[in-house]
Amino acid sequence: MRTRDPPFQILLHGTPICNRIAKTLLVLPMVDSRNKGAAYERDTCKKLNEFFAEHGFDITCKRNLDQYQTADLADIKIPYHAIECKAYKEGWWWKPEWWKQVKAACGNDIPVLIYKFNNKQSRVCIPMYAINPGLPRDNDLTAVMTFDDWLVIMRKNWDYYEALVKIENI
Numbered sequence: 001m002r003t004r005d006p007p008f009q010i011l012l013h014g015t016p017i018c019n020r021i022a023k024t025l026l027v028l029p030m031v032d033s034r035n036k037g038a039a040y041e042r043d044t045c046k047k048l049n050e051f052f053a054e055h056g057f058d059i060t061c062k063r064n065l066d067q068y069q070t071a072d073l074a075d076i077k078i079p080y081h082a083i084e085c086k087a088y089k090e091g092w093w094w095k096p097e098w099w100k101q102v103k104a105a106c107g108n109d110i111p112v113l114i115y116k117f118n119n120k121q122s123r124v125c126i127p128m129y130a131i132n133p134g135l136p137r138d139n140d141l142t143a144v145m146t147f148d149d150w151l152v153i154m155r156k157n158w159d160y161y162e163a164l165v166k167i168e169n170i
Contacts, residue, residue: 038063040087041075044114044122048078051151057158074105080161081154082106086115094125094144103139110161111139114147124150133160 074082084102102111113125
């Protein structure tokens with residue numbers, strides 16, 4: 001005797017058909033990317049200000065609100081650095097247009113790209129000369145590290161950054 005298939009199928013979580021049905025049944029609220037970016041910039045400023053206070057730097061930073069009205073302005077300015085922050089839902093690596101954006105905004109400062117994807121830790125992209133002062137000043141030769149590693153490097157090289165600015169202003 002032959003058994004008959006049931007009139008329905010069991011949908012397993014994670015299968016393509018289950019995902020399609022879930023997407024049609026669930027309407028998720030849209031994330032306002034501008035608010036998400038602003039929140040990430042505020043969080044970055046908070047972490048930087050905590051770092052400066054903890055290590056005795058007489059520096060505080062805040063978001064650059066003029067960035068929305070004027071092109072080629074950094075999201076955050078700290079001495080010797082122009083910072084661009086990016087927070088996105090998906091991805092793994094920074095995009096070349098982000099680096100072009102921070103380079104256009106940095107002038108003679110060190111370009112810093114801080115980016116984060118959902119459920120992943122923040123990463124920082126900086127030029128190699130910001131890590132190793134013996135290297136030529138080339139903003140296209142970069143390295144990526146964690147946010148905490150960047151803070152360690154910044155603290156270690158702060159005197160070099162000050163000297164670099166003095167040399168350029170002579």
